[in-house]
Amino acid sequence: MILDLHTHSIKSDDGRAKVQNYCQWIRAKSVPIDGFVLTEHRQFDFESDYSELASKFGIAILKGAEVETEYGHVLVFGVNEGLYEEFDFSAIGLSLENVIEKCEKHGALAAPCHPGRPRVGMVAHLEEHGIPDGVRIVETMNGGSRGDEDAVAAKMAEDLGYLGIGGSDSHIVSHIGRCATRFPAVLATEGELVEALKAEEFEAISNKH
């Protein structure tokens, strides 16, 4: 199964894509993914129910979050109400190690995204803050990367022994699926996604042309 692990909808302040249009686009353009994870900025969307859309289009639609830490932006998978109570998702400058610790406590998983990007990526902050404890997975393929950002991310992952995931970081409809992650099994829930990531059997892939 191939999932785009990093997407934004109009729920994000800079997102311009409606979830229904993502689904239409995937089918109309035969985008080679089986589903996607909505990782809205600085929030978790408990309200929206995309199950009808998922069923209508035969596409897995999961939900996560993208939070902001002193090491840059971080994807969080497996968010639940317990985790949501642990820290302020809307804050900037969260402690990455605290986010990781709380995720582990509540069966979730945190993965720094676009780590090669200036200012909002992990590499830019290693010199100041050192290597953080607890990171196992980082996003090494990001559909919005410019220049050598993905190469910088891959180099850091190799040097520090991290595994790599892929996501498009799409903010508009036509960008979904540019990068994604392949899993050996079908994943239908956020919990199954977290378990698959913890099992460390996945591969980042790029569909960028």
Next chain:
Amino acid sequence: MPDTVSNIGEVEFGSELPSFAPDTSTDNTKRFGKYVGWDSPRFTDHEGARKEGLPGAIVPGVLSQGFLGAMIHRWAPEAEIIAIDTVFRAPVLADTPHTITGTVTDIDEDEGTVEIDITITNEAGENRVFGTATAKLPT
């Protein structure tokens, strides 16, 4: 899909608008600055822009939006552009080649409106500007 459309019924989901290379020259940004009353070197002079901490002269954001609007009107001459909503991810550097693209990602036939993904990319294929536009076409 024809290069131009005249009404909403001719629009197909996923169709691409004819792309084009905008005139990003500093001659053009100077001309633009003259008409709108801007004379900042950040738009007209590479050395002056570098002194402001920029990598070189940049194309003004509203001029970039004008390029995007021009693409829509070339495609649908009778369209009324209701909104152009852009996210400026990185500067559009003057005197460097860029490409303007648009793709239809939503159609409301009842309202006669279309939503279009719009991008400005550089030669490396990097999205410098992206967003959506909403246009109303004759029914």
